[in-house]
Amino acid sequence: GNSVTQMEGPVTLSEEAFLTINCTYTATGYPSLFWYVQYPGEGLQLLLKATKADDKGSNKGFEATYRKETTSFHLEKGSVQVSDSAVYFCAPPWDSNSGYALNFGKGTSLLVTP
Amino acid sequence: KAGVTQTPRYLIKTRGQQVTLSCSPISGHRSVSWYQQTPGQGLQFLFEYFSETQRNKGNFPGRFSGRQFSNSRSEMNVSTLELGDSALYLCASSVGTYSNQPQHFGDGTRLSIL
Numbered sequence: 001g002n003s004v005t006q007m008e009g010p011v012t013l014s015e016e017a018f019l020t021i022n023c024t025y026t027a028t029g030y031p032s033l034f035w036y037v038q039y040p041g042e043g044l045q046l047l048l049k050a051t052k053a054d055d056k057g058s059n060k061g062f063e064a065t066y067r068k069e070t071t072s073f074h075l076e077k078g079s080v081q082v083s084d085s086a087v088y089f090c091a092p093p094w095d096s097n098s099g100y101a102l103n104f105g106k107g108t109s110l111l112v113t114p
Numbered sequence: 115k116a117g118v119t120q121t122p123r124y125l126i127k128t129r130g131q132q133v134t135l136s137c138s139p140i141s142g143h144r145s146v147s148w149y150q151q152t153p154g155q156g157l158q159f160l161f162e163y164f165s166e167t168q169r170n171k172g173n174f175p176g177r178f179s180g181r182q183f184s185n186s187r188s189e190m191n192v193s194t195l196e197l198g199d200s201a202l203y204l205c206a207s208s209v210g211t212y213s214n215q216p217q218h219f220g221d222g223t224r225l226s227i228l
Contacts, residue, residue, distance in 0.1 A: 032214045043118075043204050043219035044157075051214050089157065091217075099162055099170050104149070106156035 002027045002093040002102065010109040013080055021075040021108045023064075023090035031093040033057075033066055033073045038087045038107065047075075047088070080112045116140065118207050118220035126226045132193040135223045137205030139186050145169075145210025146188040147217065148180060151202040160203075163188055164210050192225075200227045 004025045013019060025033065032051045036044040048057035053068035062077045073090060087109050092102035119138040127133050139146050148160040159172040163182035180190040186207075192199055202224050206217035 032216075034216050036219075041221075043120075043221045044206075044217075045219070046216045049216055099145075103159050103172070104157035106153075 001098055002031070002095040004090045004092050004105075006090045006105065007108055008106050010111060012111045012113065015082055015112055015114055016079045017112075019075070019077040019080045019084075019110070021088055021090075021110075023073045023075065025071050025073060025090070025093055027071075027093040028095065030068070031095075033064075033093060034091040035062070035064055035073070035075050036089040036091055036104075038089065040086070044089060044104075080110070082112045082114055085110055085112045118205055118218050120203075120205050120220035120223050122223060123221065124224045124226075126228060127195050128228050129195055129197060131195050132191065133195060133225065134189055134191045135203055135205075135225075137188045137190075137207075137220060139188070139205075139207030140218055143207035143209055143218070144186055145208045146182055146186065147206045147208075148188070148190050149204045149206065150174070151204060151222070152200075157204070160190065195227050197227050199225065201225060 006023045034049045035047040037047045038044045048059040050057040050066035053066050056065045064073050064075045087107040089104050089107040121136045145164045147162040149157050151157045161180050162170040166182045177193045182188045202222045204222045206219045208217045209215045
C-alpha cells in the first residue's frame with residue numbers, strides 16, 4: 001500500500017536558518033500529496049498540497065515540489081521563525097483500495113531557537 | 115465555515131470504564147476518520163466512516179468501535195479502558211469522494227486513564 005518515509009527528528013535550528021524535511025513516498029498512480037503541521041495542543045492543519053507531478057505547493061514561506069522521478073516531496077523554508085516550532089507530517093498518499101486508512105507516524109518535530 | 119469540532123476536549127477515566135467521544139465534521143463532508151496519537155506510536159489510523167458505513171479499519175482491538183449518523187456526525191467508543199489507551203484522539207473529515215481532497219482535523223480529545 002501507499003506509504004511515506006519521513007525523518008523523525010527532533011530538528012533544532014536557530015532562527016533564520018534554512019529548513020529541509022525530507023519525505024519520500026510510495027504510491028500507486030499519482031495521488032495528491034500533502035504536508036500538515038501540528039502546533040502544541042492542537043490538531044493537524046493542512047500546510048500545503050500538490051496535486052500532480054512537478055507541482056509546487058507553497059504556504060507561509062514553506063514550499064514542497066512533487067517529484068515523480070525521485071518519489072519525493074521534501075518540505076523547505078528559507079528562513080525559519082520561532083513560531084514555526086511544531087510537528088510536521090508528510091501525509092501518506094490516499095490509496096484507491098484503502099482510502100485514508102494509513103498511519104501518519106510520528107512526524108518531524110522542529111524546534112526553532114531565538 | 116465552521117471547522118471540525120470534537121467534544122469533550124479532555125477526559126479522565128479509570129481502567130475498565132468505557133468512553134464515548136464525539137466529532138462533528140465540516141458541513142458537507144461525508145467522510146470521517148479517527149486517529150489515535152501517542153508519543154510512542156505516533157498518529158495511527160483507527161477507522162473511517164462514509165455515509166454511515168465503516169469503509170476502512172485500522173489495526174486496533176474490537177474494544178474500539180465507532181458509528182456515523184445520517185448528518186455525518188460520528189462517535190467513537192472505547193470499552194474496558196486500559197492504561198495504554200491514554201492518548202490524543204483526533205477526528206478528521208473530508209469530502210470523501212476524490213483523492214485530491216485533504217483531510218481537516220479537529221483539535222482532539224485528550225483521554226487520560228488512571
